[in-house]
Amino acid sequence: MFGRRKRHKGADESATDVVAAGHDEPVEDGPYDYEDVSEQLDEIAKERLDLGSVIVPVPAGGQLQVEMGPDGKPAGVHLVTEHGRVTVAAYAAPKSPGQWRDVVGDLTTSLKGDNNSATIETGPWGRELVTSTPQADMRFIGVDGYRWMVRLVAAGPKGSADDGSPLVTAARDILRQTVVRRGTDPYPVRTALPVQLPKQLAEQLAAAHQQQLAAQQAAQAASNTPVAPQQAPPPPRPPRRGADGSAMQQLRK
16 A cells, blocks of 8 residues: 655656655556645646546546535546446545555445445555445455545446456556545545536536526426316306207208
């Protein structure tokens, strides 16, 4: 697991030459701490989507799916690919690593309690949890950082969460390029760090949310509108009589 990363001090220093806590060799893969790559943020922003607490790459052909909370604010952001869905989220954590290990234990207990399978495998960052549920197969990948923990969930159809599958390969590539922006605000341990959408996307979603609320209110108002009781049809009027007799008599002629 990676702790806080520190730059190499040397003439050939670069943004990708970082050192994992407790290791002597440079680590070329992320996820990265925002403080370690802030000088390259303009370049990073060209290739990634800034969601506030995480800055993530969008795979080729991928689409963004935003999950809105009851308050109209984004509760989660998903990257949808042809192979499945990838969700990256960051959480507050203590300075010392080890939170992901605890989270894996809690997830395993919860999944097995719901009669789902739960298998722990070893991936590039250590422990990865694989499960199969009636809804989807999922792989949970986590990395401990400095006062943060990032978790990726790859979910898709049967077999898509297997090691080496296209979905898992894409998910690991996304995590390797992810930047975590912890910030300085205090948060309780395991609190999800806030998601912030780009301005244009946020405005579009806010407008759509308002339209949805308006439609719901209109539907509710319509359902509460009292309905006038049906009246019995008036009794039939007697047929008019003319010079040639009644209307029925005229039809028979």
